[in-house]
Amino acid sequence: LRPTKSAPCSPAKPPSGLPRTRSEAFHVVHKVPAGDTPYVxxxxxxxxxxxxxxxxxLFWAAINAGDRVDSxxxxxxIVMKQQNRAEEAIEAIKSLRCRCSDQAQESLDNILLDLYKRCGRLDEQVKLLRHKLFLIHKGLAFNGRRTKTARSQGKKFQVSLQHEATRLLGNLGWALMQQNNYTEAEEAYRRALAVSPDNNKMxxxxxxxxxxxxxxxxKETLRRVKPATADGDSxxxxxxxxxxxxxxxExxxxNCGGGDRVEQSRLFETFFSSSAVWQPHPC
Structure with a gap:
């Protein structure tokens, strides 16, 4: 009998998705990319x-070196914002975003909106929100797609254009209320509610x-709101x-016995100018 030959055994591979080496395990645990580049x-x-x-x-150095500039x-x-350097972060994005890809622009806009809100730069916040809504209207948001993948607390989920539009309209309404522009804020909330009901926006x-x-x-508007029943209700x-x-x-x-329109107008102005507690809740 001739001895049979079998193919040499391949080394056992670790299950898919698991790191093979201690170095790879380190990068997975710390969520740090592998390599030795300026960005890494x-x-x-x-x-x-x-x-x-x-x-x-070091991030500046990575940008100047052209290493993963978007990220x-x-x-x-984000690190600048965490270090209470939000104004610097705004200027950095404005001056350096031209080096980033088209795909990164939307994410940079979202970071800018958060920074504008942090710094109280309402005019710029409103302008950018209107611009993002314009892009949705023209079909240019999400790089022309109907949905995008978003991430929150490490989890990925799909966001539709409709959901994004209502979110932006809610943020626009909130920003306009901070500017005491209640007429346009009302319009923004009504547009958002026409797309999707939302108790907070109501x-x-x-x-x-x-x-x-x-x-x-x-009173009629609030009558349509479902009463909040628990601390967890948004x-x-x-x-x-x-x-x-x-x-x-009321x-x-x-107490004023109704009064004429001029007197009621004066009453509202007096009430609101002396009451700082009545602030909108962002949505």
Whole structure:
């Protein structure tokens, strides 16, 4: 009998998705990319050594070296915000985003919106929100796709254009309310609610109407809101705020015995100028 030959055995492979070496395990655990490039060194300092102040100039170096510029700029801006350097982060994005790809522009806009809000730069926030809504209207958002993949707390999920539009309209309404522009804020909330019902936006719409002295409309709007039943309800605070505000205004109107339109207008101006507690709840 001739001995049979068999193919040499291949070394056993680890299960798919598991790191093969200690080095790979390190990168997986710390969420640091492998290699020894300027960007990798910056991420290592940020996530492993946990030295954000030293990581910022390293991200700058990665951008100047052309190494993963999209990620380097976004990461640097986020670290700057965490270090209370939001104004610097805004200027960095504005000056360096021209080096980034088209695919990165939307993410940079989202970071800018957060930074504008942090810095109280409402005019720029409103302008950018309107621009993003314009892109959706023209079919240019999401790089022309109907959905995009988003990430929150490490989990990925799909976001539709419709959902994104209502989110942006809610943020626009909130920003306009901060500017005391209740007429345009009302319009933004109504547009959002026409697409998708939302209790929090409904509460803020009610506040917009009250700020304009339209109590009956506000009361009818709040009547359509489902009462918040638990601390976990997202609209609990805004619902309670709106109801409290409505009760106070109705009480003031009763005490004044109705009065003419000029007197009621003066009443509302006096009430709102002395009450800083009535602020919208962002949605």
């Amino acid at each position: 060194r910056a991420k290592n300092v940020q996530l492993v050594e946990k030295d954000p102040d030293r990581a910022i100039p 380097a700029l976004k990461d640097m801006a 509460c803020n719409l009610g506040i917009c109407l009250m700020k304009q002295g339209r109590l009956n409309e506000a 609209h609990l605070k805004s619902y309670e705020r709106a109801q409290h505000m409505l009760r106070d205004l 009480s003031e109107r009763i």
